Structure formats: structure tokens, C-alpha cells
Amino acid sequence: MTRIDAKFAELKSQGKKAFVAYVMAGDPDFETSLEIIKGLPDAGVDIIEMGLPFTDPMADGPTIQLAGQRALEGGQTLEKTMEMARQFRKIDDTTPIVMMGYYNPIYSRGVDRFLADAKTAGIDGLIIVDLPPEEDEELCIPAQKAGINFIRLATPTTDDKRLPKVLQNTSGFVYYVSITGITGAANAVATDVGPEVARIKSATDLPVIVGFGIKTPETSQSIASVADGAVVGSAIVELIGQRKPTHDILAFVKSLADGAHKA
Helix, strand or coil, X not given: CCHHHHHHHHHHHHCCCEEEEEEECCCCCHHHHHHHHHHCHHHCCCEEEEECCCCCCCCCCHHHHHHHHHXXXXXXXXXXXXXXHHHHHCCCCCCXXXXXXXXXXXXXXXXXXXXXXXXXXXXXXXXXXXXXXXXXXXXXXXXXXXXXXXXXXXXXXXXXXXXXXXHCCCCCCEEEECCCCCCCCCCCCHHHHHHHHHHHHCCCCCCEEEECCCCCHXXXXXXXXXXXXXXXXXXXXXXXXXXXXXXXXXXXXXXXXXXXXXX
């Protein structure tokens, strides 16, 4: 059982939905980013998504793209992102960390070396947005063998014919993208999301978490009410980009987490 599996079992026993927060590792700099990440569990975050900065983030909107640029300009690397996880694990050995990004930096490092380092650093799951199920032998299967969950995205365009393929080797949870397009581009609507989540849940026993388009505590609550949890990224990253004080950022995160936990 991974930390992700354990977290969902714990939440289920409490009758609670999950709140997942995304931040870009190294944004706006290593020290500030680590301080924010360390503060997320006390702000009510159940699972941390740590973005791996990349030069060509094709699935991300302007907010996340700029965050990645700031991180890269500040010297953030894959190795430094691993180090952030190692530093976090010194104070927290239970909150799951999911690394989210693109395959190129992992390929460049070498899959075997990457997975060994990720496991040692305390990374629990991967979301690699540009590796489709047809490429499972590249990273998905090796990751599962290494004890790291490989989490797949399902979208409004994932029809009933495609869904089984998407779910085939997925573990940890399924990330349902509530809108068509890039991150931060539109608002999620529970009445649209609910039937899609139900359709996915009819095909898998995995939790289904919904992300993209969630910007307020109210939306966090409404989306979590029709799913197993909610993910917020762009709204948090936007505050980080504005160089808001860490305690203000964490207070906002707590309001979002409280919303999801009320669902």
C-alpha cells in the first residue's frame, strides 16, 4: 500500500473527501517554494502535487507556464525537485507527494535512475501528461514495479471506447480534467462534472479526483461533493506569482481545503 492508498483509506474511514494542492517546485525560488510545501499539510492538504518545471508545458495555461519559467530561471532542476521532496520527508512521512510534469526530463535522466531516486526521495505517484497508455512500457509499468503509483488523466473527450485503455494500468487515483483545454482557462461546474465522474467510477474502483477550473472554496466544495476530491493549482500558483506572503497563500489553501472537506 502506498501513501496515496493509505490516505484515501483514511479519508474514507472519516467520511471525508480529499483536497489536493498543486504547486510548481522552485517557484518563485527554492527556499520559498519549500516553505510553502512544508506548510501545506497544516493548511488541510491531503495530497501534494509538485510540478516539475519544463520548458515546453503544452497542457498548462499561462499561470502554470509562468511559474515554470520562474522556477527554471531560479535554477530549479529535476535534482533540486527531488531534494525538495527529501527535505519535506524529514518533517512529514505520511502526506503523499505526486510529481506532475512531462516525460523529457525523466527520459534525459534515465528511467531506472529516476525511479530509484524518486522512491528514495519519498515520491509516491507520477502524473506525466504527455505519456499516453500506448507508451506504458516507457515509465508506467516500471513505476508500478518500483512501488510508485502512476496516475492517469481522463478528460471530457475520453469516451467509453477509450476509457478502459486509460484505466488499464492506472493506480492511486484517476485525475478527471473537468474542462477541455489548458489549466486555469475556465470554471468547473459540478452539474457537468458529476455524470462524468459517475461514468468513470462505474469502470474502476479507484478514487476519482477532479481538477482544472477550481478557484474558490465554494467550487472546491461543489466539485468534491460529486467526486472523491478536488485539485486546485492555478489559483494557488497565481498568488505565489504575485509574491504574496507565505501565510496568506497557506490561508487561501486552507479555505479551499475546508471547502472540499465540507462536501
